[in-house]
Amino acid sequence: MAGAFAGAAPADGTVTAAVIQGNVPRMGLDFVSQRRAVLDNHAERTRLLAEDVAAGRTAQPDLVVWPENASDIDPVRNADAYQIIEAAVSAVGAPTLVGTQEAPSVGDLHNTALLWLPGQGPVDSYRKREIQPFGERMPMRWFVRLFSEDVDRVQREFQPGDEAVSFAMGPASVGVATCWEIAFDDRVTSTVGSGAQILAVPSNNATFGFTEMTDQQLAMSRVRAVEHDRAVLLPATSGVSAIIMPDGRVVQRSEMFTSTALVEEVPLRSTTTLATRLGAIPEWALVATALAALGWVAVLGRRARGVRPAPESAAAPSSAATARSDAGQSDG
CATH class of the missing domain: 1.20.5 (Single alpha-helices involved in coiled-coils or other helix-helix interfaces)
Known part of the structure; x- marks a missing residue:
């Protein structure tokens, strides 16, 4: 990693960060029905990372980030999901950001990122503030119903959170902007303003397949890195996952629809840019x-x-025309 900070020297030290991409069982919308398999994939990839650390093949990470929807099963209300995540986080031995959902039996649904500490479980949470229309909520339901009654199969919609959050993860303060929140200036700016030294962008791009959407999100994340002078950690369920330096360089990225872990030393920054x-x-x-x-x-x-100027037809008559007119009147 020598030279990794060329042109982007760390101001507040460095941390070793790990980005987990567990992959999904199958590409497409039907992956949602396989929530347990998606969770198992991310837990297993984290355990493999722990084995690599124990064998000396990989540096011990100071923090780990999972993607959005890595656990579509609410671990706070489901003991099995809790145990799976706790075992994986304890194995790797580092604070871990876990993308999940808050799904009480009654009340609001929230797309949530949990701060999970080894041996302690979830100790803090972030609720996604910019909820995706037609994906997490259904606007103009009456209009969409004109084309398909399936719209009413979605009975409970996700609700937005209302607070920017930065997690204390080891020596770093990690701000969270979930998925397409990276496209909204105010969401990213307020996250940096909450004390973030690093930005995490947990994402779920599986339903977009091999389209350009994931590359667009990577490009936006690179812009935000430069704009706010922050390293950006981009974990996606199925890719592209990436680690981006504050100068916008992508130092590691994954292939799509693979299982992998990216580990890199990244700088911490506390100063704010003019853009911020x-x-x-x-x-x-x-x-x-x-x-x-x-x-x-x-x-x-x-x-x-x-x-x-007035039209010529409306101009005053010439003196010659006036004279002729006067003469005609005398002869008569």
């Missing part, structure tokens, strides 16, 4: 400037139309 401090102010300023320019063009156009 200003947030959306430049964007609103540009919008205001554009609107003002359009308004000024409209005003100039109205003024130009208002001072046009």
Whole structure:
């Protein structure tokens, strides 16, 4: 890892981070019905990482991040899921971010990331704030019903959280922006503002197959790394998972629909960039400037139309024509 921080020297030390990609049993929408298999895949890949650490093949990670929906079974309310996750986290011996869902028998559903400590279980949580329409909630249900009654099979919708969160994971403060939240300026900026020294973007791209969606998300994550001067950890259930340095370089990435673990030393940063401090102010300023320019063009156009010269037919008659007219009137 020598030279890994060229042009991006660590300001607050470094940590060794591990990104887990457990993969899904089959590509496509039907993976949701195989929730236990997805959980088992991520737990098994974490145990394999622990074996590599014990054998000296891989550095001991200071922290581990799992993808969004790595456990679609709520481990807080399901003892089997709890035990599977606890065994994997204890094996690797590091604080682990676990993507799951909060699913009480009654009440709101939440897409959740849990901070799981070895021997202690979940000690903190983040609720996804930007809920995906038609994926996690159903907008315009009455309209969609005109095309398919299957819309009513979705009876409980996910609800958004309301707070940016950074987890204390070993020596690092890790901010969470789940999946497509990386596309929203305010979500990422507020996460960095909550104290994040590293950004984690747990994602689930399995239903998008081999489309370009996962590469788009990787590109957005690289932009955020540069924008906020933070390393970004991108774990995805089926790929592409990646580790991105603060200067936007992808130092490790996975193949799609494979099981793997990425381990890398990454820098910690606490300073804030101008982009972080200003947030959306430049964007609103540009919008205001554009609107003002359009308004000024409209005003100039109205003024130009208002001072046009009178048509020639309405001009005053010439002196010769007046004379002829007068002469004709005398002869009569």
